[in-house]
Structure formats: structure tokens, C-alpha cells
Amino acid sequence: MVTTIQEVYLENKDxxxxxxxxxxxIKPGQFFMIWIPDVDEIPLSCSYIDDTIKGITFRRIGDAxxxxxxxxxxxxxxxxxxxxxxxxxxxGKILFIGGGTGIITxxxxxEEARNKGIDTTxxxxxxxxxxxxxxxxxxxxxxxxxITTDDGSKGYKxxxxxxxxxxxxxxxxxxxxxxxPELMMKKIMDIRNDIPMQASLERxxxxxxxxxxxxxxxxxxxxxxxxxxxxxxxxEHIKDFGLYRRDASGRKIFFK
Amino acid sequence: xxxxxxxxxxxKLENPTILASGILDETAGSMISILxxxxxxxxxxxxxxxxxxxxxxxxxxxxxxxxxNAMGLPNPGIKEYREEIIEVKRNGGIIIGxxxxxxxxxxxxxxxxxxSYGVNALELNLSCPHASGYGLEVGQDRKLVKTIxxxxxxxxxxxxxxxxxxxxxxxxxxxxxxxxxxxDGIVAINTVKAMTIxxxxxxxxxxxxxxxxxxxxxxxxxxxxxxxxxEEYSIPVIGVGGIVSGEDALEYIMAGASAVxxxxxxxxxxxxxxKKICREIESWMELHNYRNIKDLIGVAH
Numbered sequence: 001m002v003t004t005i006q007e008v009y010l011e012n013k014d015x016x017x018x019x020x021x022x023x024x025x026i027k028p029g030q031f032f033m034i035w036i037p038d039v040d041e042i043p044l045s046c047s048y049i050d051d052t053i054k055g056i057t058f059r060r061i062g063d064a065x066x067x068x069x070x071x072x073x074x075x076x077x078x079x080x081x082x083x084x085x086x087x088x089x090x091x092g093k094i095l096f097i098g099g100g101t102g103i104i105t106x107x108x109x110x111e112e113a114r115n116k117g118i119d120t121t122x123x124x125x126x127x128x129x130x131x132x133x134x135x136x137x138x139x140x141x142x143x144x145x146x147i148t149t150d151d152g153s154k155g156y157k158x159x160x161x162x163x164x165x166x167x168x169x170x171x172x173x174x175x176x177x178x179x180x181p182e183l184m185m186k187k188i189m190d191i192r193n194d195i196p197m198q199a200s201l202e203r204x205x206x207x208x209x210x211x212x213x214x215x216x217x218x219x220x221x222x223x224x225x226x227x228x229x230x231x232x233x234x235x236e237h238i239k240d241f242g243l244y245r246r247d248a249s250g251r252k253i254f255f256k
Numbered sequence: 257x258x259x260x261x262x263x264x265x266x267x268k269l270e271n272p273t274i275l276a277s278g279i280l281d282e283t284a285g286s287m288i289s290i291l292x293x294x295x296x297x298x299x300x301x302x303x304x305x306x307x308x309x310x311x312x313x314x315x316x317x318x319x320x321x322x323x324x325n326a327m328g329l330p331n332p333g334i335k336e337y338r339e340e341i342i343e344v345k346r347n348g349g350i351i352i353g354x355x356x357x358x359x360x361x362x363x364x365x366x367x368x369x370x371x372s373y374g375v376n377a378l379e380l381n382l383s384c385p386h387a388s389g390y391g392l393e394v395g396q397d398r399k400l401v402k403t404i405x406x407x408x409x410x411x412x413x414x415x416x417x418x419x420x421x422x423x424x425x426x427x428x429x430x431x432x433x434x435x436x437x438x439x440d441g442i443v444a445i446n447t448v449k450a451m452t453i454x455x456x457x458x459x460x461x462x463x464x465x466x467x468x469x470x471x472x473x474x475x476x477x478x479x480x481x482x483x484x485x486x487e488e489y490s491i492p493v494i495g496v497g498g499i500v501s502g503e504d505a506l507e508y509i510m511a512g513a514s515a516v517x518x519x520x521x522x523x524x525x526x527x528x529x530x531k532k533i534c535r536e537i538e539s540w541m542e543l544h545n546y547r548n549i550k551d552l553i554g555v556a557h
Contacts, residue, residue, distance in 0.1 A: 038459075208316075212278075
């Protein structure tokens, strides 16, 4: 359906949030296919969940997000979905690890966990301080927040996975939920010490409804329907995880 | 014991269900999963000589009675696709290579490569309704169709099937051209040319504007085409279009199809639709005292 952008927030110089009316039930970790008329349609995870109002948050990186960034209150976008499985948020003590724009996908999950009274720790990993988003929003949840920057401009200097390694060696968590660059998530998979883990993956998507086969990984797992969230048992058997993705034509592009 | 095995030319299938081209057939893992879910064979995505991105999104829309798509023949190109075919073959399974081109030379080059990679048969895409210079634009030219089929047949040893459109003004003359080219079978039908418009934005939703309609709504169109072809000619036909249940598959079989392809049906019933359809065919046959599915092929004539 086509909906109208009702509110716009500038999260940092390259990242915006749009709020729009879309009264459906949605789980944190699920995504929409957002149609930017005359340009493209792209998958974006839901970043703000209310009964009638939903939100998307995106960084301008490609042609579609650059065009989306220019839209204003009152402009129209197409929304399909929600699609995908979403996170499974269970009692215990959860370590959330967001790398780059991955924190956008995690934030509604952290909020839901806190609403359920779950003990939550969040690592927000960015390249540099000015790329930070949702810091205040996450603080408001009452979660324990750690920030890492590659250049040391704020918080811990280093990668989110480095700090995760330290936290995991001194604190006991019941599960890990992560979203971010795939090599980061692969690293976390390696250091997780048998702690159950869920990771939200990103692949080039065309249909979003499990038919076109473009986002398939491993042995027939469709990121759009069977994912985008996969647990460690599944990830262990996905040979492309952390290795390659595919471009629009279906050619393999190796992560580096 | 109920026998649902079938043949199309020299190709022997343990059941009549085949994955249709363009659905979940971009990666080896995906095709292997479909074979494990009961399909007797899979048809690859349509592959061309060079990598092709396809059209920008939106490329697929779910409509009330079917699915509309204009992917624009995205594919990694024949050379890169080789490893997907080899992996499916290594795992064991029947794979039919779908190819598209605009000239007989392109088809020959693709067909020879596909055969060398190990596919069990070829499906010539003469019917994609939304790719300029390919598919239906080639498939409605009777002379060109005959030449393509003939030359591909002369350059490979595996069975060659031609997939045709329901958007032909004279399906019989194209079927005749395919038969004159000595094809081993006809696959009918591809998606039906269609469009949908968004009222709020007052413009077509697909980036390509025109696409192909599939799913439940097109079944009667496909059944009619299969019936028309088999009424006039005695070439093996694979029926495609809107098959969601065992009853749908049987309808195509009674119309004259020796096997069926399933694509959009996965949207309605999941990837294990192949197993489900086989079970439904068997239970219908049991109830109606049929032991061999071959006894049902073309009974509606």
C-alpha cells in the first residue's frame, strides 16, 4: 500500500527516520519492502513500532537511499510487509551487538526486551562518533550501553566484536542478538562461547516473498522468509555466511 | 501400488512435478532444497551469455488472485552459472537448463555450454513477456522459432523443450514451428502479459510497467493452451500456470500434459508443495481406481 510520510527525524548527517501510518502487527527484526516511486524498492527493517505508526531508519549509501533521504513530510512511499521472521526475545540476560546501521534493526528488539523486564546490555559499534544513532533512545530503555568507535573518537577504541569478546569473558549472558557487517557477525559466532545467538542477515532482495530466489543462502534458506534472523544452529550450516553475498545478477561477491 | 512416474521424450521422471524456471533456482542450494522437497526435476533460471542485473525493483507484486512480475531476466551469465549446475548434479538430481537469446547463434552457444555442464535437458525460453529483444519477442516469429529449435537440436544430444506463451495470436502455428524444428517437447505456458496501477500514485507499480501474471488466476489459460496443442499434435507437453494442488496438476494432465511445472504455487503452499501435490495426485487416483498416471494423460479429449 502507499502511505504518506508523517514525521521526519535527522538522526545524524546521513541518517533519517520516517514515521508513517501502517496499522499492522510487527515483530522486532521484521522488515518492509519500501517503494520509492520511479527509483527502486528496497528492504528496510522496521525501526519504530507503535500500533498504528511504524518507522524506518536508513543511511544514504546507494541510489535508492539517497533519493529516499530527499523525501519530506507529505511525500508518498509504497510499503509492503512486514516480511521475515523477526527476533525471538526470551527471558534471561541478553547481549545485543550492533555494528553500523545494524543498531537500527536491534533497537526495537532492545525496547521489547526491556518491556518484558529482561536484563539487556547493548554494544553500539560505529566507525566514528558522528555516525552514532539511537544512543539516547537506547539509554532510555535502561539498558547497559557500551559504545565502540574504530577511531576512538568515543567510548572503547576498536571493533564491537573486540569489546564483545571482553564482556563475554567476564560476564555471563544467556543469549546474543546481533546485526551488522557480516564479517563482524561471523567473528561473534566464533567467540560466542556456546552462548545461543541470533543474527540478522542482509542480502540483495527482489521479491521479499520467498519466490525469486535471489536472497537464498546455504541449502535453500530464503533470507526474506526463513530469515532475516538465523540462530547459531542454522548459521553453522550456511557455508556462505561470512563468505559471500550475491549482486543483482546473482554473481558471488566475496566479503572482505 | 500407484505409479505416478512419467516420461517426456527420453527424460524419465519419478513423479510429474518440476520446478518452473525463474522461481528459487538462482543458487544450487536452492535447487537442491526443491529436489529434496519432492520435485522430480528443476528448471534453472533463464540464463543468457552475459551477466544481467534485471530491472530495478519493484519487480514482483502480490495481487489478490495471482502474482505479477517483471524481473527482467536477471542472471549471472552462463559461465558463472556453471558451478551452480555442477553442484546440483554432484548432489544428484535432474536439472533442465533454461536459456534465452535473441539469435540462433546465441541459443546454440548457450545450449552447448549447458550440455557440457551436465544438464539433462534444455528449455528454450521463447516466451518471457517482458524482456525487450528476448523471450516472447523471439517466440512469436514462426520462422525464427523453427530455426532456433532446429539448430539447437542439431548441436546437442539432450532433449530440447520449447517454452511458449499464451499471448500468441496463433498458438497452433508456433507449436507447428517447434515440431518442425524437431523439439522433444513443448512447455506451456509462460506468465501472461499484464499490468497493475497504483491509484494513489497514478502509475504502474512495476518498474518495467508491464510484467507477467502467474498464480491461481492463470490456470484456465494454461489448461486451454495445453489442450489446444495436444488436440492438434502428438508432441509431449509440460503444463505450467497456476498449479497449486494435485487437482490442478491432474487438470493439466487430463488436458494432455505429461508433466507439470510449479512456480508461484510455492507462494501459496510452501517449498514442500511438490510432495503435497504428489500425495494429492495419488489419493485422487486411489479414490478413482487409477494405478498409472499415464492412463490419465489427455483423457479430456
